[in-house]
Structures are given as C-alpha cells and as structure tokens.
Amino acid sequence: MPLTWVRQNQFTSRNPRSLQRTNYLRGLENVIVQTFQSYLSPRADDKTQITLACLDAIGESAVRGLAEQTGRSFETVKQDIGLFVPILLCERYGANRVESYRDSQSFRPGSRTRPKDWSKLSWVNRYTPHRLA
Numbered sequence: 325m326p327l328t329w330v331r332q333n334q335f336t337s338r339n340p341r342s343l344q345r346t347n348y349l350r351g352l353e354n355v356i357v358q359t360f361q362s363y364l365s366p367r368a369d370d371k372t373q374i375t376l377a378c379l380d381a382i383g384e385s386a387v388r389g390l391a392e393q394t395g396r397s398f399e400t401v402k403q404d405i406g407l408f409v410p411i412l413l414c415e416r417y418g419a420n421r422v423e424s425y426r427d428s429q430s431f432r433p434g435s436r437t438r439p440k441d442w443s444k445l446s447w448v449n450r451y452t453p454h455r456l457a
Contacts, residue, residue: 327434330426331457333419337410346408348394355381356412364456372425372453375409376442384447402448410454417456425453 332338356378363377379387382405391398413422425434433452438445 326428327425328428329423329455329457330428330431331420332410332414332422332424335424335426335431336414336419337407337424338414338419342407342411346404346411348390349404349408352382352386352405352408353412356409357416360413360416372455373439373442373451374413374454375406375451376438376445376448378409379405379448379451380442380445387447406452413454413456421457423455423457 359378359381360374363374379402387401387405388398390396391401394401396404410422410424425436426432427434435450435452437450438448442448
C-alpha cells in the first residue's frame with residue numbers, strides 16, 4: 325500500500341456522512357482552532373502531527389467524557405476527532421491547502437503509529453497525519 329500526501333480538494337474528508345458523524349464535536353471547535361494557531365506557527369518543526377496536537381489539547385478525560393455523554397465508544401470519539409481535524413483545517417485554510425496522508429490507490433487514510441516523542445498520549449495508538457501545503 326503506497327502512501328502519499330493527497331490534497332483535500334482532490335479527495336475530501338468533508339462529506340455529508342463525515343459532517344453528520346462529527347457534528348457532536350462542534351463544541352471542541354475553539355480548542356482545535358486554537359491548537360491550529362499555536363501548532364502551525366512558524367517555529368513548529370514537524371507540521372504533520374496536528375491531529376496529535378489536537379488530541380493532546382483536548383485531553384483524555386474530555387474524550388472519555390464525550391464518549392460517556394454521547395454513548396459512543398472511546399475509540400469512536402478519538403476516530404471522530406481525527407476526522408474532524410481535516411474538516412476544520414479545510415474550513416479554516418481551504419481544501420486546496422490541506423493534505424492528508426492516504427493510500428495513493430484507494431485513498432483510504434494512511435494511519436501511522438504514534439511517535440515516541442508523544443508518549444504523554446499513551447491513550448492514542450495510531451493517527452492519520454494532515455498538513456498544510
């Protein structure tokens with residue numbers, strides 16, 4: 325499975341199903357957008373781990389609370405946040421500037437194992453990288 329960066333205007337994460345699936349996360353929009361602003365600053369080195377930065381900013385207890393409050397599994401809420409990040413990136417920066425790591429043939433998300441330097445996110449095993457082009 326060859327993985328590559330694919331622009332969101334070529335293959336978008338934003339569709340009626342994903343918007344419906346992530347609608348309950350709109351209450352997290354401010355913290356996620358604030359994370360974009362700090363994480364994507366000029367001093368940041370690796371700008372492909374924005375999803376991890378957002379999960380870190382939200383925190384495990386908030387994710388668990390959302391799971392309990394909405395009747396979703398903890399894993400589902402984490403996945404939904406991972407889907408919500410590129411949706412908000414596109415809303416904020418435009419789909420032509422947002423890239424997601426995907427299989428170059430099927431366009432399925434290309435997840436990666438959480439890097440060791442994000443050890444404080446021990447509750448996150450895998451994530452799909454996104455970046456601004």
